[in-house]
Amino acid sequence: MIGMSGLLVKSTVIMKENLQELNQRKLAADYPVILGGAALTRAYVEQDLHEIYEGEVRYARDAFEGLRLMDALMGVKRGVPGVVLPELKQRRVPRRTGVSAAGAAGAAVEIEDIPERGSVRSDVSVDNPVPTPPFWGTRVVKGIPLKDYASWLDEGALFKGQWGLKQARSGPTYEELVETDGRPRLRGLLDKLHTENLLEAAVVYGYFPCVSKGDDLILLDERGNERTRFTFPRQRRGRRLCLADFFRPEESGERDVVGLQVVTVGSRIGEATARLFASDSYREYLELHGLSVQLAEALAEYWHARVRAELGFGGEDPARVEDMFDLKYRGARFSLGYGACPDLEDRAKIADLLQPERIGVHLSEEFQLHPEQSTDAIVIHHPEAKYFNAR
Template structure:
């Protein structure tokens, strides 16, 4: 970055760690700190520790900030801290860590025990600002400046009881095995390109966009306009303007690759078959340790039944152009426009996935019970379910390689990173299940 801060408040080097492509949280920290007088050296995504330390030395950084969304990124952060220890740099660089997979206890207890310097957890960009203020204040000897106390664990890990599987062997859930098996319109895969915005824009979840992505909300004091009024005066007008811009500037390249494959289940495995009935690949999926003991494999016919079931897979994308446009906005410091366009791009990818899932249900002729309202659709009040990789029922991101082998999503410009992330970012994948009992559940607990 060209920005200099010779007499400024301090310098931080920010990076998304090696193997992780998610940068919205890190960029929010950049925005908040920059606007509060700090010099931010933002290295971007997939940064090895060597690059982070080179930048810290070059820019004479006061603090290092590392971010990541993936569970694996928490391991990378631990390795990075150990590398700082090994190089004798822990006393030089206090570290702020943030990301969805991190917990305060992991950072401020486990990692604090490992790191020979100061390490703190930032739940969001504003806590990052408070930590930066404290760290710089302590370093410069500001009277009264001190770091927040480390927070002890609320519950000791040793007190957590885990119910092991019974010794008598595999236990299946009570999911029905006599439901009708739909006949797919074809076997194998299909590629659909050039999907028009008007086809899937109506599936946009405005609540998730306005509240979750854009942070639209009523003032805490209760004064001023209500949320509903803000939606009408700010949310929807801005949304219409952005959608018009996407059309005018041709920033969307919506495309889908999807397919239907014969399959059976065996214990915790979903086995994908070829046309001759031989195993092609299999997904080993987690099972609940208590409650109904659900496993995603249970929604398909057991191998011993002698019947063959059908499973769908889909990968959708709105293309790379919209991501390139958001990156340019960030680089030009158009932060509000950046946040709004990025949030919209994420929700448009989700809208496309919902739209295509509805197409799949129609093709399988199980859409007769679909709700009449969009709200009902978002509550999944229909038959079947769409399970995205990385979520509780199918958390293993490495299974994306198997979906990629089946669907070959490079045909629509979607590729896997070395850490099994989809590129471009505005893309989603899913295992599509037709079973009437299919619902979202956490394999780590009860339904």
């Protein structure tokens, strides 16, 4: 039995390739596959991937569903009476008038009318004020103190998501565990990171003039010539959103501004977690690794707030940091590989513009950022910009 989990949209492509490789090696019949993770949906696994895989492939929403599936798969294999696999999700027939291959034999099929790329712009407003950045081009900031961004740490994501802190059936509440276990451990680790100088927080960021054209965001040089171009996917239903819609269209004759940023907490903390893993100190490894990932995210949030302030609307931010995690501020920070901008190849364009090697961040051949505890983002100032999935 094989299990795969994917966080980024790119993961879905790799999973499909892995299933095809198992088919090619004639191993599919011997290896049931369970897939899960934030990048996947049940429909994609149990419809699209089920159609191409020659063995059994199932979707698990979480670890508990994965365990139930493994029990069922083993029960069916052993012939346990009464054990059956849950039914697969049935494919919904979309609505659109047309004739498919089946229709050629006389069966009319309705399919959703989906416009061609760039043919329909969403209803996002195009008359919002365009802020003036404090500079054009890029800047590097190094040596950011831990105290400046530690307050932006999302404790819920750390305690629940990374450390697995949760209430037992007859034990203390989650809130009590946070006070007696989570926060004391967090304070101890933050002290360790500070005293052992394991963090090298740094940022490279910049502002670029731009316009949009259909599904494309075009960054311009100082003379107004095209410098680079991002092509983003557009939703095929609903508002038909596309990231390009949040910028002034080329035909308006106006220029907009886009922010780009790459942040990192450095390589030392990754080296420290690797030493813990090599010494079989798995709990300490998981705790420190989880904290390092969330600190990189905290640094990204902190710098996004700095960008909002530099663009002149930081005063609209909520007073409580906790409300920041609910995106109660203007604009949004979109990282490559996620729903609205899933193509990791676009990282090469950001790297060309920002030159993140100046802060010790490098791009691999697979378009992954190294050190691992690094993030990139396209920063959009438009007040309607919020997270969405385009595919």
